[in-house]
Amino acid sequence: MYKITEARFLAPQxxxxxxxxxxxxxxxxxxxxxxxxxxxxxxxxxxxxADSDPGEGTITLIVQGVGKTTRMLNQKEAGDAILDLVGxxxxxxxxxxxxxxxxxxxxxxxxxxxxxxxxxxxxxNHVISIIGGRSREFxxxxxxxxxxxxxxxxxxxxxxxxxxxxxxxRLNALIEGGRKLDFVLAIGPIPMMRAVAEVTRPHGIHTVVxxxxxxxxxxxxxxxxxxxxxxxxxxxxxxxxxxxxxxxDFRTLSTRNAMYRERxxxxxxxxxxxxxKMMKMAEAAEKGAGV
Amino acid sequence: MSNPLSPKARMxxxxxxxxxxxxxxxxxxxxxxxxxxxxxxxxxxxLRCLQCTSQHCFNGCPVGVKVRExxxxxxxxDYLAAAAKIREDNVLPAITGRVCxxxxxxxxxxxxxxxxxxVAVGYLERFVADYERTHxxxxxxxRAAPTGRKVAIIGSGPAGLSAAGxxxxxxxxxxVMEALHEIGxxxxxxxxxxxxxxxxxxxxxxxxxxMGVEFRTNxxxxxxxxxxxxxxxxxxxxxxxxxxxGLPIFLNIPGEHLCGVYSANEFLTRxxxxxxxxxxxxxxxxxxxxxxxxxxxxxxxxxxxxRTSLRIGARTASILYRRSAAEMPARAEEVKHAREEGVQMLxxxxxxxFIDDGKGWLDGVRCQKMELGEPDxxxxxxxMPVAGSEFVVPASMAIIAVGNRGNPxxxxxxxDLATNKKxxxxxxxxxxxxxxxxxxxxxxxxTGGATVILAMGAGRKAARAxxxxxxxxxx
Ligand SMILES: Cc1cc2nc3c(=O)[nH]c(=O)nc-3n(C[C@H](O)[C@H](O)[C@H](O)COP(=O)(O)OP(=O)(O)OC[C@H]3O[C@@H](n4cnc5c(N)ncnc54)[C@H](O)[C@@H]3O)c2cc1C
Ligand SMILES: Cc1cc2nc3c(=O)[nH]c(=O)nc-3n(C[C@H](O)[C@H](O)[C@H](O)COP(=O)(O)OP(=O)(O)OC[C@H]3O[C@@H](n4cnc5c(N)ncnc54)[C@H](O)[C@@H]3O)c2cc1C
Ligand code: SF4
Ligand code: SF4
Ligand code: FES
Numbered sequence: 001m002y003k004i005t006e007a008r009f010l011a012p013q014x015x016x017x018x019x020x021x022x023x024x025x026x027x028x029x030x031x032x033x034x035x036x037x038x039x040x041x042x043x044x045x046x047x048x049x050a051d052s053d054p055g056e057g058t059i060t061l062i063v064q065g066v067g068k069t070t071r072m073l074n075q076k077e078a079g080d081a082i083l084d085l086v087g088x089x090x091x092x093x094x095x096x097x098x099x100x101x102x103x104x105x106x107x108x109x110x111x112x113x114x115x116x117x118x119x120x121x122x123x124x125n126h127v128i129s130i131i132g133g134r135s136r137e138f139x140x141x142x143x144x145x146x147x148x149x150x151x152x153x154x155x156x157x158x159x160x161x162x163x164x165x166x167x168x169x170r171l172n173a174l175i176e177g178g179r180k181l182d183f184v185l186a187i188g189p190i191p192m193m194r195a196v197a198e199v200t201r202p203h204g205i206h207t208v209v210x211x212x213x214x215x216x217x218x219x220x221x222x223x224x225x226x227x228x229x230x231x232x233x234x235x236x237x238x239x240x241x242x243x244x245x246x247x248x249d250f251r252t253l254s255t256r257n258a259m260y261r262e263r264x265x266x267x268x269x270x271x272x273x274x275x276x277k278m279m280k281m282a283e284a285a286e287k288g289a290g291v
Numbered sequence: 292m293s294n295p296l297s298p299k300a301r302m303x304x305x306x307x308x309x310x311x312x313x314x315x316x317x318x319x320x321x322x323x324x325x326x327x328x329x330x331x332x333x334x335x336x337x338l339r340c341l342q343c344t345s346q347h348c349f350n351g352c353p354v355g356v357k358v359r360e361x362x363x364x365x366x367x368x369d370y371l372a373a374a375a376k377i378r379e380d381n382v383l384p385a386i387t388g389r390v391c392x393x394x395x396x397x398x399x400x401x402x403x404x405x406x407x408x409x410v411a412v413g414y415l416e417r418f419v420a421d422y423e424r425t426h427x428x429x430x431x432x433x434r435a436a437p438t439g440r441k442v443a444i445i446g447s448g449p450a451g452l453s454a455a456g457x458x459x460x461x462x463x464x465x466x467v468m469e470a471l472h473e474i475g476x477x478x479x480x481x482x483x484x485x486x487x488x489x490x491x492x493x494x495x496x497x498x499x500x501x502m503g504v505e506f507r508t509n510x511x512x513x514x515x516x517x518x519x520x521x522x523x524x525x526x527x528x529x530x531x532x533x534x535x536x537g538l539p540i541f542l543n544i545p546g547e548h549l550c551g552v553y554s555a556n557e558f559l560t561r562x563x564x565x566x567x568x569x570x571x572x573x574x575x576x577x578x579x580x581x582x583x584x585x586x587x588x589x590x591x592x593x594x595x596x597x598r599t600s601l602r603i604g605a606r607t608a609s610i611l612y613r614r615s616a617a618e619m620p621a622r623a624e625e626v627k628h629a630r631e632e633g634v635q636m637l638x639x640x641x642x643x644x645f646i647d648d649g650k651g652w653l654d655g656v657r658c659q660k661m662e663l664g665e666p667d668x669x670x671x672x673x674x675m676p677v678a679g680s681e682f683v684v685p686a687s688m689a690i691i692a693v694g695n696r697g698n699p700x701x702x703x704x705x706x707d708l709a710t711n712k713k714x715x716x717x718x719x720x721x722x723x724x725x726x727x728x729x730x731x732x733x734x735x736x737x738t739g740g741a742t743v744i745l746a747m748g749a750g751r752k753a754a755r756a757x758x759x760x761x762x763x764x765x766x
Contacts, residue, residue, distance in 0.1 A: 255651030
């Protein structure tokens with residue numbers, strides 16, 4: 001069992017956890033992830049290690065509740081524990097003194113990009129962060145990103161906060177404004193990553209994306225996480241998760257990621273239904289106790 | 292010798308059949324197919340053994356189980372003694388009795404095989420092992436006084452488990468590290484419940500735990516910790532690498548990335564390890580209900596996958612194999628069981644493309660007919676495509692089971708560990724020593740995908756060599 005020492009919501013459905021895992025805390029590098037199982041009978045899901053404190057022996061995870069497992073995890077509080085946790089998995093990010101590095105995070109992607117942005121800064125890069133969200137409440141980690149970036153831009157699709165528009169609008173503006181960009185890291189929804197790749201491609205800017213295919217073991221054993229990169233099969237859990245954005249076949253990735261959508265929805269509905277019933281039962285019990 | 296019958300009388304007894312679940316019934320559940328012999332049938336079967344001095348059966352067994360002697364004890368009715376006799380050479384008899392390819396090993400060499408049907412050595416091995424299990428009489432072997440020496444075992448498949456069992460008995464401190472969240476390797480994530488109930492594996496693991504073996508799950512050596520760190524920082528005096536051959540090989544044909552195309556490892560892991568067939572587990576992320584499922588390959592893995600797909604609701608389930616039935620490497624019994632359950636066998640059939648339904652999902656498999664040419668390096672006749680023979684097999688799920696390679700995570704972070712061209716670790720045949728002092732390797736990570744009994748044999752061989760190394764320090 002792995003103990004949760006801290007748990008706090010950063011945005012609706014986005015929660016940050018600190019978990020005791022000294023071995024992982026000690027060796028993890030930016031760009032790596034863990035696979036965890038919340039409880040017996042649960043699914044194994046990959047989550048990026050957002051940060052770690054080797055002294056304290058904890059790692060930080062930032063979780064967006066999109067389905068049954070992540071919602072279940074988001075119900076956990078400090079003092080609770082999770083059943084299985086393995087890592088650090090995947091290849092660390094390639095951190096080099098590129099010069100000017102742009103880090104783009106869309107929605108939850110900001111959390112996944114944060115550790116790499118921090119490492120890029122530590123390696124002496126001039127870091128420009130572009131954080132995007134559908135609307136104000138989906139912009140996460142702004143303060144954290146400001147602390148490790150030289151410049152920060154925030155965009156919201158609906159203009160409810162900061163600049164109205166997409167992260168790519170801001171990226172385009174930078175390029176058109178004549179800024180020399182040496183490296184771009186983009187992490188977020190697949191359409192966003194694909195759009196960023198198309199923006200930088202004509203300018204020949206080295207661009208990296210972090211892919212999130214569905215994973216099972218995370219050790220190269222199942223092949224379920226295979227992605228097409230440069231026409232070749234790669235296993236994201238051991239060969240990635242970061243790949244050259246200009247080589248990635250995004251279309252295949254997005255159809256493969258949607259493979260279980262119906263089953264996932266059924267599983268989430270059943271879970272919420274159950275939660276709902278439990279709430280009603282709890283309310284009824286309270287009322288019962290009251291009279 | 293206790294057999295009261297004359298050789299002639301023995302030879303008149305027919306080979307006893309294994310009671311099994313009806314095909315129509317079992318193809319919809321995950322209960323074990325073979326129900327096991329009862330005392331009377333087991334004794335009757337044991338009476339068939341001619342107790343030959345030549346002991347071909349013994350020679351056919353990769354670890355040299357004293358078949359003749361244990362069968363004699365079955366005739367005597369002393370099943371616990373029979374089990375103990377097997378355990379002298381084979382620490383996992385309840386497992387090997389179920390999954391060994393007996394027709395190529397002990398039974399294949401039995402003198403009776405020449406004239407008719409061999410003694411059912413596998414069934415008898417299973418019978419005595421189950422008797423021992425259910426009568427709880429095993430009694431754990433005594434453990435030697437602590438030696439103060441620490442051994443790390445990487446991987447908890449049959450190779451790792453058997454090495455751990457032997458080494459802990461010698462008084463060494465033994466820690467088994469496993470990447471997954473459960474112990475057992477292929478025995479838990481690959482071979483399905485209906486062929487090898489997981490309770491059996493769990494019981495073996497529990498016995499080892501009682502003997503003092505420490506198991507650590509969720510440790511990926513090469514990622515969580517390296518071999519050098521284990522030896523230089525964590526104080527291990529020896530390491531046994533038993534990481535198996537767990538890297539799936541794909542076909543490299545068009546359409547392999549379509550939704551609905553799986554490796555057998557992924558499919559079986561989801562079903563066996565993650566229990567996708569149980570409502571109370573979250574893994575039922577797919578099911579085969581109403582689907583036409585094809586499985587590419589002809590080994591045990593292919594048969595396990597195809598029979599599993601039937602059990603989770605496939606409308607049709609077919610094997611596509613590029614050679615003929617005679618070359619199928621799977622256990623004979625599995626092929627028979629699969630046919631009875633309604634699996635279709637498309638032989639001399641080679642997939643060349645997975646067809647897209649236009650929305651990114653699999654719609655069918657384009658195949659070509661093959662014919663057998665001259666024998667190839669494996670000694671089997673090489674399949675050659677027949678010109679103009681392409682045809683489409685309709686399918687909405689395809690599972691690829693054409694073999695595995697060695698998992699490279701340990702090798703990649705242990706540069707002084709020599710490997711061969713295929714990426715398997717090089718180890719001495721007798722001592723299983725690798726190129727790195729203090730590090731031994733065995734099982735599928737050395738041989739490539741083989742069998743449970745060979746992996747178990749390798750684990751025991753390694754245990755002997757490791758013990759010697761720890762005692763003498765000689766390399
Ligand atoms: C290397 C890697 C790092 C990741 N890091 C993080 C992280 O730091 N924080 C975080 O919240 N999430 C992260 N993810 C995504 C996370 O693993 C999934 O959201 C999670 O598996 C969903 O499980 P679920 O049971 O809650 O939802 P499900 O019911 O399985 O899925 C719900 C929805 O999420 C989509 N989905 C399912 N699996 C994935 C996936 N692997 N990636 C993206 N969408 C998916 C489904 O298509 C569906 O729409 C990462 C994924 C990978 C591969
Ligand atoms: C589906 C299937 C059916 C089979 N059926 C039969 C059969 O009927 N009869 C038969 O005799 N044989 C059968 N086999 C073959 C047999 O199971 C294998 O030969 C045998 O299990 C090999 O044992 P092993 O101990 O070498 O490795 P495995 O059983 O493969 O165990 C290796 C273990 O190491 C772990 N591991 C890998 N890398 C690391 C790492 N870096 N750190 C920590 N742990 C790691 C893995 O997770 C795994 O648990 C079958 C195989 C499969 C896949
Ligand atoms: S271990 Fe396997 S080959 Fe040896 S006697 Fe038993 S069943 Fe036969
Ligand atoms: S070869 Fe067959 S008949 Fe002879 S001892 Fe062995 S099992 Fe018995
Ligand atoms: S998750 Fe199984 S191979 Fe990558």
